[in-house]
Amino acid sequence: MSRLCALPSFVALALVVSAPAFAQTQELENPGVTAAVQDRPYRLLHELDLWFGVLPLDAFYTGIYAQVGYVYHFTDRFAWQVGRGAYGLAARSSLRGELERNFGVQPTANDEVQFFVGSDVMWKPFYGKLAVMNRAVIHGEIHLLAGATLFRFTNSGFRPGINIGGGGRIFVNKYVSFRLDITHNVVLPTGGGTTSFGNVLTVNLALALNFGGND
Amino acid sequence: MLRLLACATTLAAALSHAQQPAAKPADPVTGEAPAEATPAPAPAADGGVAAAAAMGGGSTGTGAAPVAAPPPPPKKIDPKLFDDALNDYFAGNPKAAAPKLFDYTENVPSTDENYAWAQFFLARSLIELKLHHAGAVYLSRIARERTNPQVLTRALEELQQLTDRPHDEAMIDEQVFGALDLGFLSEDVAGYAHYQQGLVDLRVGNERWATTHFSKLPEGSTEASRAKYAMLVTRLKQARKDLPKEMVDQFFELAKDEKLTREARNDAMLAVARLRYEAGDFPGALEAYNLVKLGPLEPGRAALYLEEAWTRYQLGQVHAAMGLLTTLDAPSFREEFLPDKFLLKALIYRDLCHYLPAKRSAKELTRRYAESLDAVRERDDLTRDPRLLRAASARGSTQRARKFLESLELEGEQLGRYAGTFGERMFGYMTRVYDLARAEAVRVYQRRLQESVRVEADKLLRAAEQVRLMEYEVGLKLYERVKKGSKLVALIEEEALKSNQVSFKFADEYWNDELRTYRFSLKSRCIEETAR
Numbered sequence: 001m002s003r004l005c006a007l008p009s010f011v012a013l014a015l016v017v018s019a020p021a022f023a024q025t026q027e028l029e030n031p032g033v034t035a036a037v038q039d040r041p042y043r044l045l046h047e048l049d050l051w052f053g054v055l056p057l058d059a060f061y062t063g064i065y066a067q068v069g070y071v072y073h074f075t076d077r078f079a080w081q082v083g084r085g086a087y088g089l090a091a092r093s094s095l096r097g098e099l100e101r102n103f104g105v106q107p108t109a110n111d112e113v114q115f116f117v118g119s120d121v122m123w124k125p126f127y128g129k130l131a132v133m134n135r136a137v138i139h140g141e142i143h144l145l146a147g148a149t150l151f152r153f154t155n156s157g158f159r160p161g162i163n164i165g166g167g168g169r170i171f172v173n174k175y176v177s178f179r180l181d182i183t184h185n186v187v188l189p190t191g192g193g194t195t196s197f198g199n200v201l202t203v204n205l206a207l208a209l210n211f212g213g214n215d
Numbered sequence: 216m217l218r219l220l221a222c223a224t225t226l227a228a229a230l231s232h233a234q235q236p237a238a239k240p241a242d243p244v245t246g247e248a249p250a251e252a253t254p255a256p257a258p259a260a261d262g263g264v265a266a267a268a269a270m271g272g273g274s275t276g277t278g279a280a281p282v283a284a285p286p287p288p289p290k291k292i293d294p295k296l297f298d299d300a301l302n303d304y305f306a307g308n309p310k311a312a313a314p315k316l317f318d319y320t321e322n323v324p325s326t327d328e329n330y331a332w333a334q335f336f337l338a339r340s341l342i343e344l345k346l347h348h349a350g351a352v353y354l355s356r357i358a359r360e361r362t363n364p365q366v367l368t369r370a371l372e373e374l375q376q377l378t379d380r381p382h383d384e385a386m387i388d389e390q391v392f393g394a395l396d397l398g399f400l401s402e403d404v405a406g407y408a409h410y411q412q413g414l415v416d417l418r419v420g421n422e423r424w425a426t427t428h429f430s431k432l433p434e435g436s437t438e439a440s441r442a443k444y445a446m447l448v449t450r451l452k453q454a455r456k457d458l459p460k461e462m463v464d465q466f467f468e469l470a471k472d473e474k475l476t477r478e479a480r481n482d483a484m485l486a487v488a489r490l491r492y493e494a495g496d497f498p499g500a501l502e503a504y505n506l507v508k509l510g511p512l513e514p515g516r517a518a519l520y521l522e523e524a525w526t527r528y529q530l531g532q533v534h535a536a537m538g539l540l541t542t543l544d545a546p547s548f549r550e551e552f553l554p555d556k557f558l559l560k561a562l563i564y565r566d567l568c569h570y571l572p573a574k575r576s577a578k579e580l581t582r583r584y585a586e587s588l589d590a591v592r593e594r595d596d597l598t599r600d601p602r603l604l605r606a607a608s609a610r611g612s613t614q615r616a617r618k619f620l621e622s623l624e625l626e627g628e629q630l631g632r633y634a635g636t637f638g639e640r641m642f643g644y645m646t647r648v649y650d651l652a653r654a655e656a657v658r659v660y661q662r663r664l665q666e667s668v669r670v671e672a673d674k675l676l677r678a679a680e681q682v683r684l685m686e687y688e689v690g691l692k693l694y695e696r697v698k699k700g701s702k703l704v705a706l707i708e709e710e711a712l713k714s715n716q717v718s719f720k721f722a723d724e725y726w727n728d729e730l731r732t733y734r735f736s737l738k739s740r741c742i743e744e745t746a747r
Contacts, residue, residue: 031569032737034541034721036729043715075714127717129726137728 040076040127042139042171045212047071047079049179053086053204060099060110061090067204071122073213079122081147087115111155113200118163120147120183140170149185156194161187165202174214179206292322297329301336309340310636316340317641331363335370342373344633346626348652349645351377351387358391364399371395371404378407381618383652385659389415402433410438417449425449437474444469444479451486463490470506481507481515488522497530511730514609517543517551524559533563534709538733545725552606552671554580554678561685565692568741574689577682584675591676597668598661603675607667608660616660623653697742704741710734 048070055063065088073079090112099105126142145165152158165183172178180203187198300315316337323330334353342350354377357363357370374387382388392411400408413428429442447465451458469475470484488503504523509516524539540560543553557580564573581588590600597603608617627649634642712718719726721733 031564031572032537032735034538034733034735036719036721036726036732037712037716037734038719038729038732040715040717076717129728131726137726 042174042177042210043076043213044071044073044079044210046210047073048209048211049084049206050209051084051086051204051206053202055088055113055200055202057199057201058110058112059093060096061092061112063088063090063113065089065113065115065204067206069206071208076127077124079124079143081118081120081122081145083117083119085115085117088113111153111198114152114154116149116151118147118149120145120163138170140168142166142168145181145183151185151187151200157191159187159191159194159198161185161198161200163202169208175210177208177210179208180204181206292319294329297333300333304336304340309343310633313337313340313344313633314637314641317637317644321640325360325362331357331360331366335366335373338370338373342377345629346645347377347380348383348623348626349630349648351382352648352652355386355391358395368401368404371400371408375404375407381615381622383619383656384615385655406432406436406438410442413442414445417445422446422449435474440469440472440474441479444475444483447483448486451490458490458493463487463494466490467503470503477508481509485519485522488526492522492526492529497526500526501530511727512547514551517548517553520548521553521556521559525555528559528563533566534735534737537563537735537737541721541733541735542730545730547725547727547730550602550605552602552609552675554584554675557583558678558681558685561682561689565685565689566741567737567739568692569737570689570693574686574693577685577689580678580682584679587672587675588679591672597672598664600668603668603671604664606671607664611667613660613663613667616656616663620653620656620660623649623656627653704739709736 049068051065051067051069053065053067055065065086067084067086069081069084071079071081096110122143122145124141124143127139128141129137129139131137143166145163145167147163149161149163150158151161163183163185165181167179167181169177169179182204183202185200185202187200189195189197296315297319300312300319303309303315304312316333319333320330320337323333334357338350338353338357340350341347341353351374354370354374357366358374361367371391374391378387388411392408393415395408395412409428409431413425416422416425416428425446429439429446432439432442443465447462447469451462454462466483466486470480470487472480472483475483484503484507488500488507491497491500491503501523504519504526507519509519520539520542524536524543527533527536527539536559540556540563542548543551543556557576560579561573561576564570564576584602587600587602589595590597590603598607607613630642630645630649633645637645718734719729721729
């Protein structure tokens with residue numbers, strides 16, 4: 001009985017002891033590290049973005065907006081989205097129509113995002129390439145965003161918010177790339193007499209025009 | 216003396232030809248008498264095939280000459296047939312034109328005013344049907360028969376174009392251009408003929424005669440550049456020691472000559488790199504290697520990478536050299552015959568005092584090439600060893616012979632598609648042309664293969680010998696005493712990553728765009744020699 005109990009311990013011990021030995025053997029047989037060191041084919045400096053986006057979170061409407069923005073890239077890893085400004089239109093949902101028709105809810109009762117401006121910092125820790133059907137290689141990066149946004153709502157007026165998000169970029173060539181960003185904005189309970197936090201999710205796709213990065 | 220004899224033979228042939236101007240040559244392939252039964256001596260064999268057959272087994276070694284079928288009775292030909300065929304040809308229908316032109320050439324005397332033209336357009340039709348060798352056979356026949364000077368010039372131009380692809384070197388280069396009377400030719404064709412005749416002279420060691428031919432080439436022409444290259448290569452082969460310094464510059468100049476083919480320019484640049492390497496100018500060699508223009512996965516790349524790795528090793532850039540050796544393990548290059556690769560890897564590990572990996576790399580050579588080494592030791596037929604065979608047939612004249620053989624096989628298959636269109640007689644004739652050409656091509660390929668496979672085997676044996684020495688040396692080092700107070704030698708500085716660079720750690724997955732960029736990192740474990 002005691003032998004049976006000891007067996008798993010022996011196995012575990014053997015595994016623990018043999019792991020470093022195995023690693024050492026590997027190191028002895030194949031010493032050294034090999035890496036492919038390449039020049040980045042696409043580098044960014046000034047970036048002008050033309051965005052198209054949606055605000056999908058509100059059940060009573062879907063906001064559709066256009067946005068322009070400018071980003072300055074300090075390094076390959078860090079950038080500042082200096083400014084972005086968007087103007088949106090609301091596409092009211094069927095739920096909203098139903099409420100107005102059947103329950104007498106006023107059309108002005110809902111607060112909708114009219115436009116917003118903001119600024120973010122960008123951290124770009126991921127850079128890589130993808131093989132497309134073993135025929136081509138495309139380069140891209142993934143970035144994280146944090147910033148502040150000032151919203152203009154139809155009812156409550158101007159309200160500030162803080163946002164975090166992330167996105168990805170696929171390079172087409174040295175001058176053109178596509179970006180897809182998703183950010184979550186927490187709208188602060190200030191202005192317009194509101195007392196609760198608001199949430200605005202933005203999903204947007206951009207055509208990014210890059211200048212000066214590869215010079 | 217040889218030249219005089221050749222002239223005499225040519226003169227005699229020309230005289231005999233002149234005495235019987237109306238004679239139509241015997242069928243070059245089957246040896247049939249011409250349709251009109253004129254008693255005519257057959258001039259040089261068509262396509263080199265019948266010539267080889269006529270010379271007997273010693274020449275062809277194939278014994279593949281088919282039994283001649285009884286000649287069909289002469290057929291009366293409507294002169295309009297030629298016009299019909301031309302109409303078909305110019306209407307873009309070579310498939311319909313070819314059998315008519317064949318019929319015409321087979322049934323009119325060679326004195327017929329359209330005979331040579333019919334042969335020419337038959338050749339063109341066949342070339343357009345992708346039967347290049349058959350086309351070349353007819354063009355060569357025009358070049359030898361010389362019944363119509365106008366057609367002759369055009370036929371030679373066509374033949375010259377055909378030399379850009381795999382072709383019968385004996386039939387076109389040697390028997391047509393190598394034996395041409397040069398007086399009547401246009402400048403372009405004469406230039407090419409001079410070049411070919413010069414090459415023939417160079418091959419047999421008559422550099423003075425070759426120079427005479429090459430001096431007649433127009434300055435700045437493609438042939439002049441090619442001739443310069445051929446002369447330099449010959450001198451390089453002859454020079455045993457003390458290579459003239461200006462030879463590097465001459466090769467370098469040629470490597471930039473746009474009139475040469477890319478392959479020749481690359482060869483010239485490789486010659487520059489190798490000469491500089493031999494002279495100990497390693498940075499110069501590296502510069503020349505970088506100027507060789509090859510696609511990233513082209514077959515010549517592997518050898519280039521290995522030579523560059525050796526150069527970097529000589530420069531003390533062992534990490535960069537090892538990076539290049541990693542590249543050579545990529546699937547695209549893994550099967551390349553590069554026994555030196557393992558030797559260099561072992562040397563690098565040894566220099567960094569990693570003796571076990573050094574020993575293992577050295578052993579890898581004997582393990583990887585065990586079958587080939589056994590074949591050499593057992594005195595087997597080396598052409599049966601797949602590695603040696605692949606290496607031997609990938610270079611030089613053996614590669615050309617292999618490519619020609621492959622093209623013949625491809626065209627032979629292509630010919631089958633026209634069995635119905637060509638008719639029984641023409642199809643049978645073409646089949647015999649291809650069968651004989653193939654038999655001769657196989658013989659030439661096998662002969663060249665025997666020679667080049669021996670060269671590759673020598674290379675392998677030399678590398679195996681070096682590896683044994685390395686194993687012995689590493690074995691001694693493994694058991695060397697480390698003295699008290701020993702310190703590690705100063706580390707070789709590895710290049711830091713620049714801000715615009717990105718590093719992808721290698722994890723046994725090769726990306727084509729990374730092949731040239733591998734960097735190896737390994738700390739030296741060597742002990743200072745001065746330690747006590």
